[in-house]
Amino acid sequence: MASATTEEPAGTITRVRADPDLPPVAVIDRSPITIRHRIVFGVIALLGAVSWAIIAFVRGETVNAVWFVIAAICTYVVAFRFYARLIEMKIVRPRDDEATPAEMFENATDYMPTDRRVLFGHHFAAIAGAGPLVGPVLAMQMGYLPGIIWILIGAVFAGCVQDYLVLWVSTRRRGRSLGQMVRDEVGAVGGAAAIVAVLVIMVILLAVLALVVVNALAESPWGVFSIAMTIPIAIFMGLYLRVLRPGRISEVTVIGVGLLLLAVLAGNWVSETAWGDHWFALSKVTLSLCIIVYGFAASVLPVWFLLAPRDYLSTFMKVGTIALLAIGILIARPVIEAPAVSAFAHSGTGPVFAGSLFPFLFITIACGALSGFHSLIASGTTPKMLEKQSQMRLIGYGGMLTESFVAVMALVTAAILNQHLYFVLNAPEAKTGGAAESAAAYVNTLPLGGDPITAAEVKNAATAVGESSIVSRTGGAPTLAIGMSEVLHQAFGGPKVQAFWYHFAIMFEALFILTTVDAGTRVARFMLSDALGNLGRPLRKFRNPSWRPGAWLCSLVVVAAWGGMLLMGVTDPLGGIYTLFPLFGIANQLLAAIALTLVTVVVVKKGYLKWAWIPGVPLLWDLTVTLTASWQKIFSADPAVGYWALHHQCQQAFDAGETRCSTAKNVDQIHDVVRNTFIQGTLSILFAVLVVIVFAAGVIMVLRSIRGGGTALTEDQPVPSRIFAPSGLIPTATEREVQRQWDVLPESPGKSVGTAAR
Amino acid sequence: MGRAARIARQIRWYCGTLMGDTHYQRYVEHRRRMHPGEPVLTEREYWKARHTAAENNPGARCC
Numbered sequence: 001m002a003s004a005t006t007e008e009p010a011g012t013i014t015r016v017r018a019d020p021d022l023p024p025v026a027v028i029d030r031s032p033i034t035i036r037h038r039i040v041f042g043v044i045a046l047l048g049a050v051s052w053a054i055i056a057f058v059r060g061e062t063v064n065a066v067w068f069v070i071a072a073i074c075t076y077v078v079a080f081r082f083y084a085r086l087i088e089m090k091i092v093r094p095r096d097d098e099a100t101p102a103e104m105f106e107n108a109t110d111y112m113p114t115d116r117r118v119l120f121g122h123h124f125a126a127i128a129g130a131g132p133l134v135g136p137v138l139a140m141q142m143g144y145l146p147g148i149i150w151i152l153i154g155a156v157f158a159g160c161v162q163d164y165l166v167l168w169v170s171t172r173r174r175g176r177s178l179g180q181m182v183r184d185e186v187g188a189v190g191g192a193a194a195i196v197a198v199l200v201i202m203v204i205l206l207a208v209l210a211l212v213v214v215n216a217l218a219e220s221p222w223g224v225f226s227i228a229m230t231i232p233i234a235i236f237m238g239l240y241l242r243v244l245r246p247g248r249i250s251e252v253t254v255i256g257v258g259l260l261l262l263a264v265l266a267g268n269w270v271s272e273t274a275w276g277d278h279w280f281a282l283s284k285v286t287l288s289l290c291i292i293v294y295g296f297a298a299s300v301l302p303v304w305f306l307l308a309p310r311d312y313l314s315t316f317m318k319v320g321t322i323a324l325l326a327i328g329i330l331i332a333r334p335v336i337e338a339p340a341v342s343a344f345a346h347s348g349t350g351p352v353f354a355g356s357l358f359p360f361l362f363i364t365i366a367c368g369a370l371s372g373f374h375s376l377i378a379s380g381t382t383p384k385m386l387e388k389q390s391q392m393r394l395i396g397y398g399g400m401l402t403e404s405f406v407a408v409m410a411l412v413t414a415a416i417l418n419q420h421l422y423f424v425l426n427a428p429e430a431k432t433g434g435a436a437e438s439a440a441a442y443v444n445t446l447p448l449g450g451d452p453i454t455a456a457e458v459k460n461a462a463t464a465v466g467e468s469s470i471v472s473r474t475g476g477a478p479t480l481a482i483g484m485s486e487v488l489h490q491a492f493g494g495p496k497v498q499a500f501w502y503h504f505a506i507m508f509e510a511l512f513i514l515t516t517v518d519a520g521t522r523v524a525r526f527m528l529s530d531a532l533g534n535l536g537r538p539l540r541k542f543r544n545p546s547w548r549p550g551a552w553l554c555s556l557v558v559v560a561a562w563g564g565m566l567l568m569g570v571t572d573p574l575g576g577i578y579t580l581f582p583l584f585g586i587a588n589q590l591l592a593a594i595a596l597t598l599v600t601v602v603v604v605k606k607g608y609l610k611w612a613w614i615p616g617v618p619l620l621w622d623l624t625v626t627l628t629a630s631w632q633k634i635f636s637a638d639p640a641v642g643y644w645a646l647h648h649q650c651q652q653a654f655d656a657g658e659t660r661c662s663t664a665k666n667v668d669q670i671h672d673v674v675r676n677t678f679i680q681g682t683l684s685i686l687f688a689v690l691v692v693i694v695f696a697a698g699v700i701m702v703l704r705s706i707r708g709g710g711t712a713l714t715e716d717q718p719v720p721s722r723i724f725a726p727s728g729l730i731p732t733a734t735e736r737e738v739q740r741q742w743d744v745l746p747e748s749p750g751k752s753v754g755t756a757a758r
Numbered sequence: 759m760g761r762a763a764r765i766a767r768q769i770r771w772y773c774g775t776l777m778g779d780t781h782y783q784r785y786v787e788h789r790r791r792m793h794p795g796e797p798v799l800t801e802r803e804y805w806k807a808r809h810t811a812a813e814n815n816p817g818a819r820c821c
Binding site for chain 1: 772773774775776777778779781782784785788789792801802804805806807808809811812813814815816817818819820821
């Protein structure tokens with residue numbers, strides 16, 4: 001037991017031994033901050049403040065994108081050193097003399113203590129995806145300033161706190177999942193609501209991400225060809241690992257990435273041939289059907305055949321491309337074109353998404369500042385690989401800071417674009433008319449300032465990236481790809497390769513969106529069969545994951561759910577992104593509310609009421625934002641914002657036999673609008689109700705706990721640790737010394753595979 | 759030169775460990791330490807078992 005440990009204090013540093021015959025397993029460092037560190041952090045804080053001032057106050061002159069990067073990095077360093085440390089000292093209180101779930105249940109399969117730097121990579125690859133790339137691009141409608149403020153402040157005080165504390169709660173409970181933990185700590189009703197909410201929210205997530213891909217690839221033979229090629233490449237990799245050389249994962253990934261680059265290059269040639277155009281220029285509906293079939297196949301096919309190798313490719317591309325983009329921004333040092341705050345921030349009449357800055361900016365940015373989905377990764381997968389509790393700050397808080405940085409880069413790539421071009425890309429077809437001439441005419445009526453755009457400029461922008469048209473390519477991915485191609489061709493290769501970089505960026509985004517879609521379909525399928533299996537006797541069979549009829553049936557239900565939403569989005573007369581993206585943002589932020597409720601309840605139950613504001617304030621803010629947004633989506637009388645207002649308006653038009661309603665131009669389209677708004681409005685109500693139930697259950701639990709009642713915590717009994725590993729990214733002098741003591745032990749395979757010494 | 763080689767080795771170690779090249783080696787060491795004398799799967803069998811496990815317990819990927 002933990003009481004068997006011996007502490008060896010030496011000044012401000014204490015070494016803790018679990019076994020008197022072994023070196024220490026933990027180093028507790030209570031040294032005050034040194035003068036050198038004070039100066040270093042002082043300089044960083046000052047530099048950050050200067051960058052913030054330049055971003056916020058310089059007007060009329062051009063602002064260089066590099067200031068965004070510097071402001072972000074300085075903010076992150078200060079937040080990680082001071083705020084995350086405060087959370088660590090007051091709430092998390094890591095005990096490195098206690099074994100983590102990974103050490104306790106090590107089985108070399110899912111429970112596997114992993115080097116902190118490697119786990120950081122794993123965790124980052126699992127949490128980062130298209131969300132932080134797409135959200136900030138869409139939010140650029142309101143100017144760069146509100147976006148950058150929320151991405152940085154939101155990450156530091158909300159997103160990172162959520163990820164860090166969910167990881168903490170789950171690590172102390174053997175890596176239990178979010179739904180299970182809500183049931184254990186908040187109660188049965190809250191738990192059931194949370195499980196249903198997670199499942200429904202997952203479906204929205206998959207539908208909207210698939211919609212982003214469809215919008216990026218429709219009528220683009222080059223893009224479709226390179227993405228289609230990822231499937232045979234992944235199958236080749238799967239067979240290679242299964243048959244030829246098992247376990248040589250980085251070898252086959254390097255081959256796969258090489259083939260992928262070839263596919264992007266070949267796409268240019270294919271798109272110019274007649275057969276290429278015939279086979280790969282697909283309409284939005286055809287493309288949606290292809291993705292639906294693919295999602296179903298990936299969910300029922302063996303993991304090694306398609307899913308696992310695609311995941312290797314996408315991990316590699318994710319980390320590589322984001323690093324490439326950061327270097328590109330520093331080399332190209334592009335100038336910001338967007339206004340600090342646009343006219344749409346006040347009026348709320350922007351064409352990209354409806355509604356005013358509060359609450360819809362926060363809903364739109366979602367993932368880069370606070371992402372509820374991260375709580376599904378921070379509970380479950382990551383705790384089972386954690387070596388030491390003190391590493392949670394690096395993995396949980398640090399991982400989310402990195403994701404926030406990705407969002408900052410996405411914001412920069414959207415902000416360096418010509419603003420007229422930005423709205424040509426992002427206004428729905430109902431407004432731009434779909435042609436270069438009408439699109440140019442439309443955006444020139446917007447209150448943008450600067451020189452108007454001509455149809456020839458719109459066409460040239462499309463030719464430069466090897467596309468036939470870029471009008472109304474909504475969803476954020478094409479905008480980001482154009483921004484990335486600007487940055488990357490300026491940094492590497494010149495104007496000749498801009499089209500290559502554009503399609504490289506599209507391929508990179510589509511690759512990991514599809515990875516999310518196939519993995520997500522599978523996860524949702526398991527959640528569904530688990531929930532069905534728990535209902536009772538006749539359905540008990542669903543709990544067995546290898547029961548094929550169950551697997552097929554649940555996959556079908558899940559795919560039909562998100563596939564239906566996807567088809568609804570692509571055929572929506574208003575443009576799917578305009579109507580569905582807010583629903584996605586609300587869903588994501590409501591999941592964050594569930595996770596933060598859980599964390600707050602646990603903090604109060606542990607007796608840290610004084611520090612409950614750390615998760616409590618972001619929880620209240622998040623609830624205010626999302627419930628206001630839900631309220632407006634449900635009750636707003638403005639048909640541009642409220643789903644039901646539009647529903648009733650079009651229903652009346654339909655009943656009166658009219659042929660026009662909002663952007664619908666015939667009876668069929670009116671019928672589509674009536675049906676879609678009914679589904680969207682119903683989902684808005686469902687989400688809000690589920691989250692209010694979880695939150696109310698949480699409040700009751702907190703009040704009971706304060707009064708001295710309430711249920712006990714369900715933390716595991718601590719088991720003494722028998723391994724050692726440093727806490728932070730860079731080991732301290734004492735940690736190095738202890739590490740050397742472990743390294744000289746005879747039975748220490750540690751170093752060769754980069755895991756904790758034992 | 760020695761320094762460059764060391765950095766290259768570290769990058770290789772990082773990528774290999776991140777992607778999972780060293781997992782089988784870890785498994786063998788784990789078996790040797792925790793279950794000495796018991797049979798150990800071959801690398802092919804090990805990866806088959808890993809994929810079967812992943813089949814029944816898929817890891818989520820975020821947005």
